[in-house]
Amino acid sequence: MASPLEQFEIKPIIPIEIGGVDVSFTNSSLWMTIAVVVAGGTLAIAAGRGAMVPGRLQTVAELLYEFIAGLIKETIGAQGRKYFPIIFTVFAFVLTGNLLGMIPYSFTFTSHIIVTFAMAIVIFIAVTVLGFVKHGMHFFTFFVPPGTPLVMYPLMIPIEILSYLSRPISLAVRLFANMMAGHILLKVIAGFVAAMGVFGILPLALVVALTGLELIIAFLQAYVFTILTCLYINDALHLH
Amino acid sequence: MSEPDKHTSLDDLNRRLKDARSKHAPDEPEKDGAGSSGGLGLGFRVAIDLVAGVAVGVFVGWLLDRWLGTTPWLMVLFFFLGAGAGFTNVLRAERASRNPPE
Numbered sequence: 001m002a003s004p005l006e007q008f009e010i011k012p013i014i015p016i017e018i019g020g021v022d023v024s025f026t027n028s029s030l031w032m033t034i035a036v037v038v039a040g041g042t043l044a045i046a047a048g049r050g051a052m053v054p055g056r057l058q059t060v061a062e063l064l065y066e067f068i069a070g071l072i073k074e075t076i077g078a079q080g081r082k083y084f085p086i087i088f089t090v091f092a093f094v095l096t097g098n099l100l101g102m103i104p105y106s107f108t109f110t111s112h113i114i115v116t117f118a119m120a121i122v123i124f125i126a127v128t129v130l131g132f133v134k135h136g137m138h139f140f141t142f143f144v145p146p147g148t149p150l151v152m153y154p155l156m157i158p159i160e161i162l163s164y165l166s167r168p169i170s171l172a173v174r175l176f177a178n179m180m181a182g183h184i185l186l187k188v189i190a191g192f193v194a195a196m197g198v199f200g201i202l203p204l205a206l207v208v209a210l211t212g213l214e215l216i217i218a219f220l221q222a223y224v225f226t227i228l229t230c231l232y233i234n235d236a237l238h239l240h
Numbered sequence: 241m242s243e244p245d246k247h248t249s250l251d252d253l254n255r256r257l258k259d260a261r262s263k264h265a266p267d268e269p270e271k272d273g274a275g276s277s278g279g280l281g282l283g284f285r286v287a288i289d290l291v292a293g294v295a296v297g298v299f300v301g302w303l304l305d306r307w308l309g310t311t312p313w314l315m316v317l318f319f320f321l322g323a324g325a326g327f328t329n330v331l332r333a334e335r336a337s338r339n340p341p342e
Contacts (some may be wrong), residue, residue, distance in 0.1 A: 031274075155324075162297050162318070162325035163332075170292040170329065177288065220281075 003189035008111060008180070017026070020224060031107045035096040043092070061137040064092070068226070075239065085234055086126075090119070091226040098179060100219035102211070110221075120172035123229050131236035140238045155216040171228055178221045182214045289329040297322015 012024035022167060046061035053060055068088045072080040080087075094110060101108025109115050131139045143160040144153065192203040301318025305311045 049296070078275050155321075157330055158318075159324040160323045162293060162300065162322050163328045166289075166296040166322075166325055166329060168293040169296060170288050173292065174285065178286065 002187075004191065006096055007107070007183060007187060010112075027107045028112065029111045029192065031100060031109050032097070032115075035093060035100055035109070038100065039092040039096040041159055064088075071227060072230060075227060076234045078235065079232065079237055084153055087226060087233075090123070090229055091222055094119075094175065094225050095222035098222055099215070101183065101213060102181065102218060110184055112173055112177040116170035117169070118174040119170040119225075123180050123232065124168040127232045129234045130233065131239075134237060135239060139236075139239070141236070167232065171225065175221050175225050178217055182210075182217055186210055186214060205231065245251065286330050289333055290326040293324075293326025293329050294319065294322045297325060 011027045012022075013027060013030055014025040016025060017021050043061050043064075044056070046057040049058055052056060067090070067135065068091055069084065072084060072087060074082070080082040089109065097108065097110045098104055101110065143157050143164065145156060145160065147154050187205060189203050190207050193207065196203065295317040297320075298315060300322075301315035304314045304318070308314065
C-alpha cells in the first residue's frame with residue numbers, strides 16, 4: 001500500500017540547473033502555475049463580461065471581490081483600499097492552491113512549509129518596510145506597548161520584538177500544518193477502506209465526510225492567511 | 241384617509257432596522273470563531289503561536305551566541321524571553337477574537 005506521505009513528494013518534471021543550483025520545474029511548480037492560470041483565467045473571464053445581471057461565474061467573482069473588500073474595511077478601514085490588489089492576490093492564490101489540492105492525484109503546494117514560509121516572509125518584510133516608510137524611526141515605538149512602566153522596558157522590548165519576529169512563522173506554520181494534517185488524515189483513513197474488506201464501508205463514509213471538512217478547511221485557511229495579512233498591514237499603518 | 245404619522249413610522253422603521261441588525265450582528269464575531277473552527281482549531285492556533293515564540297527566541301539566542309561567543313547563556317535567556325513572546329501572542333490573539341477590531 002502506498003505511504004500516506006507519498007503525496008507530498010516533489011518530482012522534477014523539467015530538470016533545470018543554473019550555476020549548480022537545482023531550479024527544476026517540479027510538480028509543485030506545475031500546480032502553482034495551474035493555480036495562477038485558474039485563478040487569473042476565471043476572474044478575467046468573469047470580469048470580461050461585465051453584465052448588468054451577473055451570470056454564475058460573474059457572481060462568484062463579485063462575491064470574492066466583496067468578501068475581500070469587506071474584510072479590508074473591517075480590519076484596516078478606508079486606508080486599506082490601496083492594498084486591495086496584493087491582499088486579493090494572496091487570497092486567490094492560497095485559496096486556489098488549497099482547492100486544487102482536493103482534486104485526486106493533484107499536488108497541494110500549500111502543504112509544503114517552504115512555500116507557505118516564502119509567502120509569509122515576503123509579507124512580513126513588505127509590512128515592515130511599509131511601517132518604516134509610513135512612520136520612519138517612530139515605527140520602533142511599536143515595540144513598546146502603551147502604558148508600560150519604564151522599569152519593565154528591558155523585559156518588554158525584547159519580548160515584543162520576538163513576538164513580532166514570530167509572526168511569519170506562525171503565519172506559515174498555520175497554513176502548512178492544517179493542509180498537511182488534513183491530507184495525511186484523508187490518505188490514512190482511505191488506506192483502511194481496502195484493508196477492511198466489507199467493513200471498509202465505514203472508513204469510506206468517513207472519507208466522504210472528511211473530504212467535505214477539508215473543503216471547508218481549504219477555504220478557512222485561505223481566509224485566516226488573508227485576515228492575518230490584513231491585521232499586520234493594519235499594525236504597520238496604525239501602530240497599536 | 242388615516243395617514244400614519246410620519247414620525248412614528250420613521251421610528252418604527254428605525255426600530256425594525258435595529259432589530260434586524262441586532263439579529264445579524266452576532267454573525268460577525270462568530271465569523272472569527274469559525275476562523276478557528278471550534279476547539280481543535282483554537283488549540284491548533286494557540287499551540288502554533290506559543291511554539292513560534294519559543295522557536296524564534298531560541299533561534300535568535302543561538303545566533304547571538306554564535307556571534308558573541310557566549311554559548312549557551314544567551315540562548316537560555318532568549319528561550320525564556322521567547323516563551324514570554326509566545327504567551328503574549330496567545331493573549332493578544334485571544335483578546336482580538338473576543339472583541340474584533342472595528
